Amino acid sequence: MILGGGILKGMAVTARNFVGSYFVKERMVTIQYPEERAPLPENYRNFPFLVHDGEDQHAGLRCVACQICEKECPPQCIYIVKSKDKKPDYIGKPQFYPAIFDIDISVCMSCQICVEVCPFEAIKMDKVFELSQQERFDALLMKKDELAKSNTYYHQIHPTEAASVDAKLAEAAAAKKKPATPPAAPPAAAAGAASTPA
Ligand code: SF4
Numbered sequence: 001m002i003l004g005g006g007i008l009k010g011m012a013v014t015a016r017n018f019v020g021s022y023f024v025k026e027r028m029v030t031i032q033y034p035e036e037r038a039p040l041p042e043n044y045r046n047f048p049f050l051v052h053d054g055e056d057q058h059a060g061l062r063c064v065a066c067q068i069c070e071k072e073c074p075p076q077c078i079y080i081v082k083s084k085d086k087k088p089d090y091i092g093k094p095q096f097y098p099a100i101f102d103i104d105i106s107v108c109m110s111c112q113i114c115v116e117v118c119p120f121e122a123i124k125m126d127k128v129f130e131l132s133q134q135e136r137f138d139a140l141l142m143k144k145d146e147l148a149k150s151n152t153y154y155h156q157i158h159p160t161e162a163a164s165v166d167a168k169l170a171e172a173a174a175a176k177k178k179p180a181t182p183p184a185a186p187p188a189a190a191a192g193a194a195s196t197p198a
């Protein structure tokens, strides 16, 4: 074995990549950010947002202020105050809603646990990452109005996941609307026997 063979092999790989980066398109990885942007993979995630159906972010907000995400968030960066009144949810059932819903994104660690524990498909992970601010505290505290984004937006950033959530919600709504099955009638012979006088 040649002394320093590993070093020569390593230098050959470096040289191949260096020269290739000038001629092979896939290797030209430098882009002129912020004028150019590399597309983000569908599963990329950053901070959470609240999904609303339709155009009205208050009427369509899916969150029912159950506070499960607030309890489960590991760094405790969600703060919710439940409403006193109720509004109809996506199947018309009256539900509470968050009067206040804040997330401190300076503390959020993008773990997605809030998304996984939410039983109402109401909170999802966003892809926005250019959120730096000069002020450390209030500027990084995202309020309900900033967090609320439409289901259309959700489809734009996570199309596969959003389509499967829509299908699941439509199925749940259809099951709730289906009339309850009436109890089975007794068999004719048994009914006849029961009506025969002793
Ligand atoms: S992503 Fe994790 S840290 Fe951020 S709000 Fe959700 S549960 Fe909390």
Ligand code: SF4
Residues within 6 Å of the ligand: 062, 063, 064, 065, 066, 067, 068, 069, 070, 080, 117, 118, 119, 120, 121, 122, 123
């Ligand atoms: S986002 Fe989901 S888990 Fe959190 S309070 Fe709203 S409905 Fe409950």
